[in-house]
Amino acid sequence: MEELLIKTYGEIFEEELLAEIIQVAKVVEFKDGDIMIDYNQYIKTMPLLLSGAIKVMREDYDGGELLLYYLERGDTCAMSMTCCLGRKQSEIRAIGEISGVILMIPVHKMSEWMGKYKSWMTFVFDSYNSRFNELLNAVDTIAFMNMNDRVLNYLFEKSKIENSTIIYKTHHDIAKELNTSRVVVSRLLKALEKDGRIKLYRNSIEILLK
């Protein structure tokens, strides 16, 4: 675990901060599908992602869902930070996408370090900034792209975090994350296959780079 911490955050945090993190952080493993944060939940610790990936979703009042962005190694959850500091409830749901490990930092440390370590403050601000920009990207996607491009974009994003050209998702899964229907996704995927851009299998999709 310590090697992973240093590999991930060694460049940006000071020695003493790393030492403190090792002292106070609780190591938590998570699996694909685990609901790590849910709507209206109060959050009392801040997570640092050491490995794996987490998807951040937004839900409609009547059940519609939408994938906002993924968190990867070295990321943290903006919602958690504000929830910790402001005692607010979560506005999003975070679900394990690729199993991995997080470090849980207690709230009081999180604010204590803010004054104590410049690198920590920079990290927190950078994280906010990254999340904000990712949300802006999500806005771009749904506001300016048609469903065909959104499906393609989804495949590329997913391929990137999996680091593989084969994606293990059903059409139904994809439809849920894009807030559309399975039939629409099947239709568009079929057209993409006819175009020679992807290849369809049961439970998986291969992206053809050409």
Added chain:
Amino acid sequence: MEELLIKTYGEIFEEELLAEIIQVAKVVEFKDGDIMIDYNQYIKTMPLLLSGAIKVMREDYDGGELLLYYLERGDTCAMSMTCCLGRKQSEIRAIGEISGVILMIPVHKMSEWMGKYKSWMTFVFDSYNSRFNELLNAVDTIAFMNMNDRVLNYLFEKSKIENSTIIYKTHHDIAKELNTSRVVVSRLLKALEKDGRIKLYRNSIEILLK
């Protein structure tokens, strides 16, 4: 100006911080339509909004635009904060919506105060949180609402910041902010008028509360 500062921020900032703000801040008046921040622009000061309103827009690569949210008295621009701290370029455009006054805080003060005044840090984090939640609302609107509800929602939001049931916007203006076409807006507005929910005039729309 000082009364306005105290009226707006007197409750949340300490005396000394207020005094410092008065010393270093530059007072800038803006008018309806002024472009205050534009895409790819570097920002070297952080604005505190004392009066008026600013709309924050996102633009597509091929000209499409979308209103994200409004900033009002007591708000600040999240993009400016991160741009200041991280020397990043702006991802959004900020345009005056209701003429007013802002205070411009130099970057170095902004980070200096972060360690010096707890209230400042709280303010900065709260601002981030508010902007993040407003972006989430924007996502909800475009992802889960149909155009009819988005138009209605637009009218209510605009009515709120104007503090009036009469909205001075053309159909073309509204279409641009919702990233749709003028014809669509006219059609939907007409239907809303037939339903008795609004009344249409040249250059303005009245919301009927019933």
Added chain:
DNA sequence: AAACATATGTAACTAGTGTTACATAGCAAC
């Protein structure tokens, strides 16, 4: 192998939104 559950393919239709084209209305300058 039979039964079952899940995933995918596809047709036919509907609804919502965007586009084109043109008509009319309101207002201002001359």
Added chain:
DNA sequence: GTTGCTATGTAACACTAGTTACATATGTTT
């Protein structure tokens, strides 16, 4: 008043996306 600009109204059509319904395929359980 006439001219001209801008705003609004509306019809007709095109296209995308969502829905319903059913067929077929694949894999699992018994």
